[in-house]
Amino acid sequence: MISIAWAQQGAVTPAQPSVLEMVFPIAAMFVIFYFLIIRPQGKKQKEHQKLLEGIKRGDQVITSGGILGEVAGTTDRVVTLQIADNVRIRILKSQIAGLAKEGNP
Numbered sequence: 001m002i003s004i005a006w007a008q009q010g011a012v013t014p015a016q017p018s019v020l021e022m023v024f025p026i027a028a029m030f031v032i033f034y035f036l037i038i039r040p041q042g043k044k045q046k047e048h049q050k051l052l053e054g055i056k057r058g059d060q061v062i063t064s065g066g067i068l069g070e071v072a073g074t075t076d077r078v079v080t081l082q083i084a085d086n087v088r089i090r091i092l093k094s095q096i097a098g099l100a101k102e103g104n105p
Contacts, residue, residue: 052093055079060100063091068100 055061059071061081069081072088079093 051098052096055093055096061096062098062100064095064097067091 055071055074057071057073060068061071061079062068063081067081067083067089069083069089071079072082073080074093077093078090079096080088080090082088
């Protein structure tokens, strides 16, 4: 009976991981997300904002809806596009996807 008691006392509970061991995987995931998702998105956003600030009359642009047109006028928030002879539309400046490539009508 005494030998059984000694065997029960000898059982060792598993050691708890340190705080560093628990935090490291979470920190590593954040770093990976930052470099793969957050940083490239921020760069794209800055480039798009720079493009919108540089738009001037006569530029050929494409909207996020796929409309090609020539800039007829701009304000802080609105761009007037001429999409055909005597056909002009007003769109939000933020809806311009980019400059149209050369060779497009």
